[in-house]
Amino acid sequence: MSTPPDAPPPAYDAPAGGWGALKGTLKHVGAQSGKLKIAKTLLRVNQPGGFDCPGCAWPEPAARERSRFEFCENGAKAVAWEATNDKVDAAFFARHPVADLRAWSDHELEKRGRLTQPLRYDRATDRYVPIAWDDAFALIGQHLAGLDDPNRAVFYTSGRTSNEAAFLYQLLGRKLGTNNFPDCSNMCHESSGAALNEQIGVGKGTVTLADFDEADCIFVVGQNPGTNHPRMLSELQKASARGATLISVNPLRERGLESFVHPQHKLAMLGNAPTPIAGHFVQPTIGGDLAFFKGVCKALLDLEDAAPGAVLDHAFIGQHTHGFDAFANDLRAASWEHLAEQSGVTQNQMRVIAQRYAASDRVIACWAMGLTQQRHGVAAIQMVVNLLLMRGNLGKPGAGACPVRGHSNVQGDRTMGIFEKPPAWTPKLGEVFGFSPPTEEGYDVVRAIEAMRDGAVDVFVAMGGNFAAATPDSPATYAALERVKLNVQVSTKLNRSHTVVPTEGDALILPCLGRTEADDTAHGRQVVTVEDSMSMVHISRGGNPPASDRLKSEPAIVAGIARAALGPDDPTDWQAMATDYNQIRDKVAQVIPGFADFNEKIKPKDGFYLGNTARDRVWVNAGQKAAFQTLDVPDGTMPADQLKLMTLRSHDQYNTTVYALDDRYRGIKNAREVLFCHADDLAHRGLKDGDRVDITSRYSNGEDDGVERSAQNFRVVAYDIPRGCCAGYFPELNVLVSLKSVALKSNTPVSKLVPVTITKSDA
Ligand SMILES: Nc1nc2c(c(=O)[nH]1)N[C@H]1C(S)=C(S)[C@@H](COP(=O)(O)OP(=O)(O)OC[C@H]3O[C@@H](n4cnc5c(=O)[nH]c(N)nc54)[C@H](O)[C@@H]3O)O[C@H]1N2
Ligand SMILES: Nc1nc2c(c(=O)[nH]1)N[C@H]1C(S)=C(S)[C@@H](COP(=O)(O)OP(=O)(O)OC[C@H]3O[C@@H](n4cnc5c(=O)[nH]c(N)nc54)[C@H](O)[C@@H]3O)O[C@H]1N2
Numbered sequence: 176m177s178t179p180p181d182a183p184p185p186a187y188d189a190p191a192g193g194w195g196a197l198k199g200t201l202k203h204v205g206a207q208s209g210k211l212k213i214a215k216t217l218l219r220v221n222q223p224g225g226f227d228c229p230g231c232a233w234p235e236p237a238a239r240e241r242s243r244f245e246f247c248e249n250g251a252k253a254v255a256w257e258a259t260n261d262k263v264d265a266a267f268f269a270r271h272p273v274a275d276l277r278a279w280s281d282h283e284l285e286k287r288g289r290l291t292q293p294l295r296y297d298r299a300t301d302r303y304v305p306i307a308w309d310d311a312f313a314l315i316g317q318h319l320a321g322l323d324d325p326n327r328a329v330f331y332t333s334g335r336t337s338n339e340a341a342f343l344y345q346l347l348g349r350k351l352g353t354n355n356f357p358d359c360s361n362m363c364h365e366s367s368g369a370a371l372n373e374q375i376g377v378g379k380g381t382v383t384l385a386d387f388d389e390a391d392c393i394f395v396v397g398q399n400p401g402t403n404h405p406r407m408l409s410e411l412q413k414a415s416a417r418g419a420t421l422i423s424v425n426p427l428r429e430r431g432l433e434s435f436v437h438p439q440h441k442l443a444m445l446g447n448a449p450t451p452i453a454g455h456f457v458q459p460t461i462g463g464d465l466a467f468f469k470g471v472c473k474a475l476l477d478l479e480d481a482a483p484g485a486v487l488d489h490a491f492i493g494q495h496t497h498g499f500d501a502f503a504n505d506l507r508a509a510s511w512e513h514l515a516e517q518s519g520v521t522q523n524q525m526r527v528i529a530q531r532y533a534a535s536d537r538v539i540a541c542w543a544m545g546l547t548q549q550r551h552g553v554a555a556i557q558m559v560v561n562l563l564l565m566r567g568n569l570g571k572p573g574a575g576a577c578p579v580r581g582h583s584n585v586q587g588d589r590t591m592g593i594f595e596k597p598p599a600w601t602p603k604l605g606e607v608f609g610f611s612p613p614t615e616e617g618y619d620v621v622r623a624i625e626a627m628r629d630g631a632v633d634v635f636v637a638m639g640g641n642f643a644a645a646t647p648d649s650p651a652t653y654a655a656l657e658r659v660k661l662n663v664q665v666s667t668k669l670n671r672s673h674t675v676v677p678t679e680g681d682a683l684i685l686p687c688l689g690r691t692e693a694d695d696t697a698h699g700r701q702v703v704t705v706e707d708s709m710s711m712v713h714i715s716r717g718g719n720p721p722a723s724d725r726l727k728s729e730p731a732i733v734a735g736i737a738r739a740a741l742g743p744d745d746p747t748d749w750q751a752m753a754t755d756y757n758q759i760r761d762k763v764a765q766v767i768p769g770f771a772d773f774n775e776k777i778k779p780k781d782g783f784y785l786g787n788t789a790r791d792r793v794w795v796n797a798g799q800k801a802a803f804q805t806l807d808v809p810d811g812t813m814p815a816d817q818l819k820l821m822t823l824r825s826h827d828q829y830n831t832t833v834y835a836l837d838d839r840y841r842g843i844k845n846a847r848e849v850l851f852c853h854a855d856d857l858a859h860r861g862l863k864d865g866d867r868v869d870i871t872s873r874y875s876n877g878e879d880d881g882v883e884r885s886a887q888n889f890r891v892v893a894y895d896i897p898r899g900c901c902a903g904y905f906p907e908l909n910v911l912v913s914l915k916s917v918a919l920k921s922n923t924p925v926s927k928l929v930p931v932t933i934t935k936s937d938a
């Protein structure tokens with residue numbers, strides 16, 4: 176199953192962390208100023224007493240085991256990007272009308288540097304002009320106070336926001352009377368939450384970092400850790416060195432993953448011959464995972480039937496699960512032909528993987544966007560968990576479910592109540608703060624765009640992120656954003672969302688402190704907390720002088736808006752909380768389960784573990800037991816002229832932040848408008864590597880939705896990708912993703928299976 180790639184791109188031959196990464200980064204950020212500052216800043220990343228890397232949500236090892244360089248090359252880029260000395264000041268905005276900025280690429284916009292002062296859009300000159308903080312807050316207060324229904328306001332959050340800022344932000348929204356809290360999770364791991372909550376009663380992963388030391392088999396499904404979670408590679412590398420089996424399930428043989436599975440470079444350096452390491456690369460078709468994992472479950476059941484009692488964990492199944500019989504009957508009835516056809520993986524491959532799985536006692540399944548952003552992503556994740564349940568691989572050391580989160584505090588933001596569905600603790604919130612929180616479900620990302628489009632929203636506030644660029648159906652989303660009366664962006668850097676201003680009404684840019692910066696108030700230096708992908712909550716303390724003395728912290732900005740919007744009679748002392756974050760944490764401790772003694776619990780260097788019921792084999796879902804899910808594999812066959820497009824990240828980007836234009840592991844230099852295709856698919860269309868194509872999509876959920884979406888003049892690259900599939904970069908390809916195309920049960924935009932046609936470009 177390990178077919179060599181057609182045209183291997185240059186292999187990865189640099190270490191994933193330490194001095195190599197530091198040197199690589201300094202070279203990489205050559206264009207950015209402030210190298211010494213950046214180097215010093217890097218020495219404080221993920222250190223006790225330092226700040227949490229804004230790169231990803233992968234956890235840090237225990238403080239005593241941490242190296243001096245607890246960051247990776249890509250985390251270093253994220254830090255350097257924030258710590259740059261380059262600035263966009265009032266003079267910059269005086270030179271550039273918004274219409275011009277809108278034509279710039281995402282890369283050009285952000286690389287200009289840090290925002291330095293609050294700005295208001297001036298329609299007469301089509302420029303952003305300075306505004307005083309108090310005037311900005313008053314303007315927002317006016318708009319919010321003028322709403323006849325609080326649900327005409329929407330509060331978006333991206334996942335870098337600290338727990339403290341997030342808690343205040345949700346309090347503000349709920350006090351105003353709305354649960355309209357769309358967040359980047361809606362586009363990210365929402366499918367994981369939906370799948371796991373229903374199946375095991377908790378929406379988060381069940382493993383901790385220590386489990387990686389004990390696992391003897393690790394699945395990495397729909398994830399590219401070499402680029403997006405490089406520090407995860409050290410855990411995988413250690414596991415592989417212990418002889419654990421690593422199984423990648425991904426239409427692409429991602430290079431970063433491969434180079435550690437076969438670390439021939441290191442061995443070659445030591446003068447040893449390359450040693451083959453047990454590594455499996457399963458390359459399903461895009462969206463083929465549900466069928467693939469169902470096939471592996473079926474093959475496992477066959478092994479059990481051949482040796483009754485020797486393969487499945489009957490004690491676990493009997494005591495801790497329900498629905499097994501129906502599930503097993505359905506597996507027996509499933510057709511191998513259908514499963515192979517729908518997955519793009521042969522029956523034999525599925526049997527081999529089942530054997531490896533059966534031969535392992537402690538198995539972890541990791542996954543990311545390759546699973547969550549599919550139409551049937553929730554079902555695919557539940558099938559992965561079914562497989563874990565069959566052999567009791569949940570709630571024992573070295574085993575469990577591991578959705579690998581993206582943004583560094585995306586999990587914490589949810590814990591703090593950034594969710595359009597009111598959390599179970601909202602009544603307590605009302606009690607502690609003396610108000611009646613709204614109970615009606617609010618808008619998620621897709622529903623918020625639809626509501627803006629339909630004229631049902633007047634105020635849009637974004638706590639970080641880049642809503643305009645990150646969301647699907649770009650032209651439709653821009654039009655939706657243009658309909659609001661006030662657009663407020665709390666940001667560190669200039670981005671696309673600042674250029675999509677309301678047709679009538681106001682736009683504000685509110686510049687905030689970043690993770691790396693000192694947050695000093697009348698109460699001294701403040702620290703914030705974050706929660707990683709494995710439910711560890713710990714302190715992050717910035718140290719750099721702020722990029723400008725006119726920046727405010729996110730909590731201070733929320734407090735400023737709250738005081739303007741809720742008026743002087745509001746009994747909550749926003750000002751006190753915004754100057755002393757201990758006071759915010761004391762409130763969190765009163766409201767959110769698991770946070771009692773919050774301020775005490777964060778004193779140890781490693782912070783504290785929030786706990787996870789499923790890990791303890793306590794099942795708090797509807798049936799009070801882990802639930803086997805019986806799931807059909809729908810027919811995903813597409814007309815022969817269409818390709819399945821997945822939109823993914825290059826090595827030089829952080830979501831919509833494009834650091835540079837290379838994608839080293841995939842062999843791309845200085846280009847983003849590329850489309851990776853199978854050579855046969857190109858030949859069929861009379862195309863060859865290097866040709867330019869237009870990409871068109873008019874389909875959502877298998878149906879022609881009558882809108883023609885198109886991305887023009889992309890260079891095709893012949894690549895090792897399954898036939899019928901193609902790949903390109905987000906955010907450029909978001910123009911092709913229909914707003915109507917969403918994952919079942921999670922409403923996540925389907926960014927990984929966009930039906931497209933390609934034709935030779937005239938340009
Ligand atoms: N440097 C860097 N780090 C990041 C980010 C970044 O942009 N840059 N983003 C952060 C965020 S918010 C997130 S959510 C994570 C994202 O981390 P990833 O999920 O690794 O991100 P993607 O680039 O979207 O990669 C998805 C992977 O899924 C595979 N895939 C696509 N479709 C399918 C499918 O149908 N089935 C299977 N099995 N695989 C499929 C693709 O080939 C690709 O390898 O990374 C976080 N960390
Ligand atoms: N087609 C397609 N679309 C996708 C995806 C995909 O794979 N394919 N992935 C989706 C995923 S997983 C995600 S998470 C979303 C990401 O969506 P977002 O989280 O909305 O986008 P980012 O690009 O991470 O946001 C970058 C901006 O955040 C601001 N920023 C950075 N640091 C800070 C800070 O500390 N505070 C504040 N206030 N602002 C800050 C900067 O101004 C920067 O321009 O995109 C989604 N969209």
Ligand SMILES: [Mo]
Pocket residue numbers: 359362363364580581582
């Ligand atoms: Mo994400």
